[in-house]
Amino acid sequence: MNTITLKPEITELYTLTEFITNEIGEKNFQINLIIEETFVNIVNYSKTEFITVNVEFENNTVTLEFVDNGFEFNPLLKENPTAPNTIDEAEVGGLGIFLTKEIADELDYHYENGENHLKITKNV
Template sequence: MNSMNFKVEIDELHRLNEFILNELPHEDFMVNLIVEEIFVNIVNYSQTEYIIVNLDYKEPNLTIEFVDNGIEFNPLSKEDYEAPDSIEDAKIGGLGIHLTKEIADELDYHYEDGENHLMIVKKVE
């Protein structure tokens, strides 16, 4: 498993995407979408001091683990996104976690030793 530390800054998303692309045989839009949603949420809401990303690619599965020492938050326990009746009724927030739940093949979360651990498994075709 390869691991990389990231600053808690949106600008680090570029480095994270390069890190993941170096592990994969080709770019995968769905992986990029999941990674962006999770990373941006951690940066914007967790109040963490660091983000560690662990990667393991064993064809066809990519396993990504996000680790941070921010506020304890289990995204898997978040209520499912409720589609609005109209654009005017749309609420901000929650869609990224919903998309991640829909796109990922497997998700797991645990909080251990003051750290959030979110593991995502996605088949890369």
């Protein structure tokens, strides 16, 4: 397992994406979407001082663990958004957690020692 620790700044997203791409050896749209949605939510809402991401790639399975010391937040408990009846009723935003839950093969969350730990597993 390899690890990277980043500042909670949107500009660090490129560094994280490149790091994970190098770990798995190729670009993967679904993995990139998971990375972006998770990282941006942590940066925008957690008030964390750091974001550490642990990456493991074994037997065509990517495991990502996002760790931060921001506000305690379990994204697995967030209710899925209600689908709009028409395109005019659709709102921008609010789908990141939903998309991550739909794309990932496994999700696990726990809060320990003042840190959020979100583990996401995806077969590629």
